Amino acid sequence: MKPKILVTREVFSEALDFLSRHFDVTPNQADTPMNPEALAEALADKDGALTTLSERIDDALLARCPKLKAVCNIAVGFNNIDLKACQARGVMATNTPGVLDASTADFTWALILATARRVTEAEQYLRAGKWTGWKLKQFLGTDVNHSTLGILGMGRIGQAVARRARGFDMTVLYHNSRRLSAEVEKDCHAAYVSMDDLLARADILSVHTPYSPATHHILGAAQFAKMKPGAILINAARGGVVDDAALVEALKRGTIAAAGLDVFENEPALHPDFLRLTNVVLTPHIASSSEATRRRMAMLAAENLVAALTTGKPPNLLPPPA
Ligand code: 8YV
Secondary structure, rough: OEEEEEEOOOOOOOHHHHHHHHEEEOOOOOOOOOOOHHHHHOOOOOOEEOOOOOOOEEEHHHHHHOOOOOOEEEEOOOOEEOOOHHHHHHHHEEEEOOHHHHHHHHHHHHHHHHOOOHHHHHHHHHHOOOOOOOOOOOOOOEEEEEEEEEEEEOHHHHHHHEEEEEEHHHHHEEEEEOOOOOOHHHHHHHEEEEEEEEOOOOEEEHHHOOOOOHHHHEEEEHHHOOOOOOOOEEEEEOOOOOHHHHHHHHHHHHOOOOOOOOOOOOOOOOHHHHHOOOOEEEHHHHHHHHOOHHHHHHHHHHHHHHHHHOOOOOOOOOOOOO
């Protein structure tokens, strides 16, 4: 008998076909989000699961899934998975690192440019039929070229964002939990600075840290107060890294000038004031969403699940927390 697996959300057909060659698959091509109760029921007799950020994998759930051996996230982030609980219950957990770095970095640049040059605000004005003609002072924005880009969190995605800054003749500063090697700094044309220096000097601050208790609200009122009044904040990392309520206040008061946001605390719910502010660019968690990349992510997660349940050695096994 083939092992039984659950695919919690809609995936591309090639990933389902691949999984079906190895497993008895319960798909969810209707893409109905599962609440914790529905998820526990669906997983009760399964050996493995292909999951997304929408599903919380915690001890209460695992306690109800005695056969479960592997949970394979279609995401590089894994803050939806309690790794300690997985370790305690002998469940392997995996993510999809690497395959989404370039697409996510590209999209970060879309947010940087759209926010600095007020692209979505100007488009809304035009679509609303308000444009009566050219004006010298219309939608004056901020130059990205020759400005200072600050990167908080210099992993693979932060580095890819830094490398793209060269074409804009920018100064690139970064802060990270550990300083990178001289070779990587040279490749990224990026200089390591303290957190306070980063906040004080960045014209554009882009955050790329994973979300964990250690990075919860790493950017809040105290940090915004240290930034330049003209600064722009970009978050294509994870909701919760930024204190959204404090950001709304900072944007209203002009503590900082603008923000480009792809992720939010409690998404898909947004802080309602984001929708009323004109100095924010808002997108629905799509930074990795190029067709090629989302296909690669789904396939890599499927490969992890096949390896986990056949060899016990998935390529992207997450280590237990320290
Ligand atoms: C995913 C992401 O699309 O990989 C991540 O961590 O945030 C996005 O690229 C999303 O997590 C889907 O589960």
